Amino acid sequence: MSTLSVPPVLTSPQHDAVQLYKAFKGFGCDTGTVVDILAHRDATQRALIQQEYRTMYSDELTKRLSSELSGDLKRAVLLWMHDPAGRDATIVRQALTGDIIDLKAATEVICSRSSSQIQVFKQAYHAKFGVHLEHDLNFHTSSDHLKLLLAYVSITRYEGPEVDRAMVDKDAKVLYKAGEKKLGTDEKTFIHIFSERSRPHLAAVSIAYHHMYGNSLKKAVKSETSGLFEDALLTILRCAENPAKYFAKVLHKAMKGMGTNDTTLIRVVVSRTEIDMQYIKAEYQKKYRKPLGDAIHSETSGHYRAFLLALVGPNH
Structure with missing residues (x-):
């Protein structure tokens, strides 16, 4: 909402x-x-x-x-002026080829988007920058992280709500065998299941995994993988379960401690305002016992603050 x-x-x-x-x-x-x-x-x-x-x-x-x-306001407003696909393309292109390479940002955008959103933003990417997204990924990312992203942007996933129970249980077993049960990790299996299954299916696999093995699939991913590959898998999984909760967490991380990661704050607020910001605000309030608007208010100032607060809307 x-x-x-x-x-x-x-x-x-x-x-x-x-x-x-x-x-x-x-x-x-x-x-x-x-x-x-x-x-x-x-x-x-x-x-x-x-x-x-x-x-x-x-x-x-x-x-x-x-x-x-100028400054953060300029970055926020310019990003806001894009249509969603053009915005995603711009964020990812900047993250992959800008002065500061930000693979975390590129991973977040790619792994939190639906299959159809990715297809549209891939077209926008090519139209705007004259180069295919896959080309830039190949150039700037590597190993399992690269394999997962390439699979994720090229495979068309089912976007409906139906879930095949037998298939869910099978995937949970296969992931257990590929990870916790064996010495080392079979990354290929994780890439295959995480890049090909629908969101409701992955959310169901996560529940089944917990039932069957008493451990959460998120914990298994954390203990079996690392770095950007781990980030990508967790983003896919968290967005399958509850995207609003995932983004609330990203926003909280951007604002906690000394200083604010304005790039992240701008990216999430601007790209989620017209999609699910209402839900993100509810999750933020629930988890951090503080309205998102108050957090943004204390971390920003001037017209930049006014702009972000106008986008996220009042606290109630």
Whole structure:
């Protein structure tokens, strides 16, 4: 469920484009107006505003935003202006080829998306960057982590709710044999099952595994694998069981301790606002006994804070 609040009476994209143009004119940018408009428009409206802006001023709105805004606010707003597939493509491309290689971020985006989302974002990736996602993965990742990601982005998984019980029990047994039961780990089996099975199926395997062996499948993954390969498997499993809980955890980690990982905070807030932020907020409150909005409020400031809080919506 989305937390985006759009005004009950919407102004036209043309009117928004004019207001934004006015906000940029003169000395300094009226950042408050920019935040007020863009933080309350959905993906379709944002695309239309960009179209109108281009038509009226022969200029790219994103280019103008890029020169008028700065710092974390600029990064958040520019990421927000994309459609979901374009955004995922941009995040992964930056994570794989930017100044700071962030394989954790690339892994999170890929392993938390559904099969159909991945197909669309692979097309966007190629259209935007003239290179296939698989090519960049091959170049920047390695070993079992690479094998899992390549399988995960190329296999079409079933997205319905039905689960085959016999198959679930069989997978639980096979995973036990490939991991806890043997010396060393048969990574190929983990890659095969985690990349090919649907989310409801994997969630059922996790429950069956616990029933059969008294240990959680998550714990087995943690003790049998390590590094980015472990991260990828856990992301797939956690998103199969409860994606909102997974993202609540990612957000908490980004904000706890000294300093804030703003890249992660921006990525998750911006890319989940129109999908399941309502559920993420509920999970956050449940697990950390604190509203997500309060956590964001104490870790951020200025227009950047205002923008993120507008996206996640009020606490109640």
